[in-house]
Amino acid sequence: MERIDLCGSWQGRGQNASGTEEITFTGTVPGCVHTDLMPEHVAPDLYWRDQADTAQWIEKWNWSYTKVFQAERIEAGAVLCFEGLDVYCDVFLNGRHLGRCDDMFIPYSFSVDGILRQGENTLEVYFYSPVLQTEGKKPRRGAFTTERLNTRRIQCTYGWDWVARFVTCGIWRPVYLTFGQEARAESVYIYTRDIDQYSAQIVAETSFVNFESGGEAVCELADPAGQTIWKTAYYTEEPLHRTYIDLAEPALWYPAGYGAQPLYTLRVWVNGRLDLEQKFGIRKVKIMQLPDPKGSCLLYTSDAADEL
Secondary structure (H helix, E strand, C coil), X not given: CCEEECCEEEEEEEECCCCCCEEEXXXXXXXXXXXXXXXXXXXXXXXXXXXXXXXXXXXXXXXXXXXXXEECCCCCXXXXXXXXXXXXXXXXXXXXXXXXXXXXXXXXXXXXXXXXXXXXXXXXXXXXXHHHHCCCCCCCCCCCCCHHHHCECCHHHHCCCCCCCCCCCEECCCEEEECCCCCEEEEEEEEEEEECCCEEEEEEEEEEECHHHCEEEEEEEECCCCCEEEEEEEEECCCEEEEEEEXXXXXXXXXXXXXXXXXXXXXXXXXXXXXXXXXXXXXXXXXXXXXXXXXXXXXXXXXXXXXX
């Protein structure tokens, strides 16, 4: 499948909320506005001492990134793919609105058949201040600042006990165009369905695009040492395929300080092309919210809170 990489240099522009001030700069994709503004000397070195405190204005501006690129030839099945957008933004290609995004953690794909042109094209992503987007929301309880709870983006950038406040915006993962109407694996969700002292059952849910055209998919599992220990092949004409993998004596993943973190690798091929490669650990976690015993020193009281 042909692919046009759209990473690299982009033209950046920022405006304050009222539209009375404007900044232009050269941006880098993948990246974010904070790291783009430092080389332009619009923002100081945000990693030096308390200089991050002087750049808190960045989070209340709106920012746009524009890329002018050439498409020497175009084919049917053109798809524009963003692997990560941070976070509230509208996407435009050649002046046409493709969609609005609001989740930093998921990829977004847009069909651009009839919009993409042979020759010069202009791609623009317009980001809205995540801080201003959540103003006026119903207050919620939480540690540190709580406006973060209304937004699907990395929470520690709102300030934490170990990091300063950097509420970022930007295209933080690769962006590219693909062509072709062949079936391909777009994503895979892996989880531990069941586990005991003898074995584990892993489930791999693979999502496909252009699945109507059908294709042979091969799913392969490698152990932490890199050796292939399981493999299956199937024909797909559906958007989702669920695969069950039974493993005897699995190497379990442990939190830091409790044991090793061995990682297995799942690979998915479609029509002989490697589409996905995902590492994962095997472990099942249960949250138990049990009341503390009566008289326990762990019981929360107003006196204990005062001592904290």
